Amino acid sequence: MITMRAWVLDAPGGPEAFHFRELPVPEPVAGQVLIRIRAFGLNRSEWFTRIGDSPDVKLPRVLGIECVGEVEAAPGGEYDKGQRVAAMMGGMGREFDGSYAEFTCVPATNLFPIDTSLGWAELGALPEMLQTTHGSLHTGLGAQAGDTILIRGGTSSIGLATLALAKASGIGVVTTTRSEKKRESLLAAGADEVFVDSGVLVDEVRRHYPEGVDHALDLIGATTLLDSMQCVRPGGVVCMTGILGGSWELENFRPMEHIPSGVRLTCYSGGAADITVEELRRYVKLVETGELTVQNGPVWEFEQLRDAHATMDANTAGGKMVVVVPPGPAR
Numbered sequence: 001m002i003t004m005r006a007w008v009l010d011a012p013g014g015p016e017a018f019h020f021r022e023l024p025v026p027e028p029v030a031g032q033v034l035i036r037i038r039a040f041g042l043n044r045s046e047w048f049t050r051i052g053d054s055p056d057v058k059l060p061r062v063l064g065i066e067c068v069g070e071v072e073a074a075p076g077g078e079y080d081k082g083q084r085v086a087a088m089m090g091g092m093g094r095e096f097d098g099s100y101a102e103f104t105c106v107p108a109t110n111l112f113p114i115d116t117s118l119g120w121a122e123l124g125a126l127p128e129m130l131q132t133t134h135g136s137l138h139t140g141l142g143a144q145a146g147d148t149i150l151i152r153g154g155t156s157s158i159g160l161a162t163l164a165l166a167k168a169s170g171i172g173v174v175t176t177t178r179s180e181k182k183r184e185s186l187l188a189a190g191a192d193e194v195f196v197d198s199g200v201l202v203d204e205v206r207r208h209y210p211e212g213v214d215h216a217l218d219l220i221g222a223t224t225l226l227d228s229m230q231c232v233r234p235g236g237v238v239c240m241t242g243i244l245g246g247s248w249e250l251e252n253f254r255p256m257e258h259i260p261s262g263v264r265l266t267c268y269s270g271g272a273a274d275i276t277v278e279e280l281r282r283y284v285k286l287v288e289t290g291e292l293t294v295q296n297g298p299v300w301e302f303e304q305l306r307d308a309h310a311t312m313d314a315n316t317a318g319g320k321m322v323v324v325v326p327p328g329p330a331r
């Protein structure tokens with residue numbers, strides 16, 4: 001039996017709850033593709049699972065909702081061995097073992113073939129981040145060139161990617177952080193305005209935008225959503241895409257009182273089907289040519305997964321974190 005190295009979560013806990021183990025390399029059946037993983041991005045949803053906030057994920061499990069790598073085997077003939085691919089979502093790392101490993105086996109429908117000159121670490125930062133950002137901007141907000149959007153949770157990897165994608169599309173961006181120290185880096189990344197977020201922004205936003213901003217992307221979630229709705233003009237959209245604030249629920253939500261007339265409230269919960277292969281390839285090309293610059297966080301070695309999760313605990317990543325994986329054993 002050929003084995004691979006994988007990080008397994010047996011039970012919720014701190015970063016030390018991940019254990020490095022030898023597991024059998026999964027065997028794909030028709031309709032599935034075995035990927036030799038070369039890098040994977042780190043995601044908050046994995047962090048929520050690690051700390052015990054994803055009751056749907058049955059442990060033990062190899063987490064990891066996205067990866068990039070090469071096709072190792074595709075019994076259904078959908079792909080050639082060696083094809084460079086990205087994979088994300090569709091139950092990966094939640095319903096079946098995911099990307100914190102040397103190999104993963106995913107439905108062929110979840111794959112994005114991508115030929116690029118980007119290195120594994122650069123490519124590994126992109127799939128889930130671009131899908132979420134693209135979906136939030138277009139499916140969620142319906143933002144157009146010339147609009148101004150408010151990003152709440154602007155220093156998160158999704159916040160930074162939305163800033164980059166929005167600016168590249170001619171959309172103005174007002175963004176936030178809780179930390180005065182991070183203001184300059186957000187301005188340097190292209191923000192038109194930065195507000196330090198104490199949890200209540202409406203007064204400051206209305207001072208600068210008396211009619212309200214066109215749209216708001218809320219990555220903090222239920223704890224700031226009502227305030228975000230007060231920051232948006234009638235006809236504008238508030239899209240909740242994240243829950244950095246840790247709360248899924250609005251207690252005592254009274255829609256007639258809490259939603260200003262004409263403001264639209266929606267969410268973006270994301271999935272691989274929300275971005276086409278062509279759209280993802282176009283964004284990857286823009287990154288490759290330097291037309292789209294996304295501020296990334298640290299790159300980690302495979303053995304350093306616990307350090308990467310400790311950095312998420314401390315909120316000090318400063319952008320999307322990626323783990324690079326050495327080529328696993330020959331099969």
Ligand SMILES: NC(=O)c1ccc[n+]([C@@H]2O[C@H](COP(=O)([O-])OP(=O)(O)OC[C@H]3O[C@@H](n4cnc5c(N)ncnc54)[C@H](OP(=O)(O)O)[C@@H]3O)[C@@H](O)[C@H]2O)c1
Nearest residue numbers: 044132155156157158177178242243244245268269270315
């Ligand atoms: N819907 C989807 O498809 C989808 C996909 C991917 C991610 N997400 C969600 O998007 C959000 C961002 O994910 P990410 O991976 O980009 O996050 P991340 O990079 O790990 O975010 C880190 C930032 O979050 C801010 N933060 C942390 N705790 C906070 C709190 N309690 N209140 C306010 N701000 C807090 C900090 O900003 P400051 O210290 O600067 O304030 C920190 O810099 C998460 O909620 C994630 O679950 C959704």
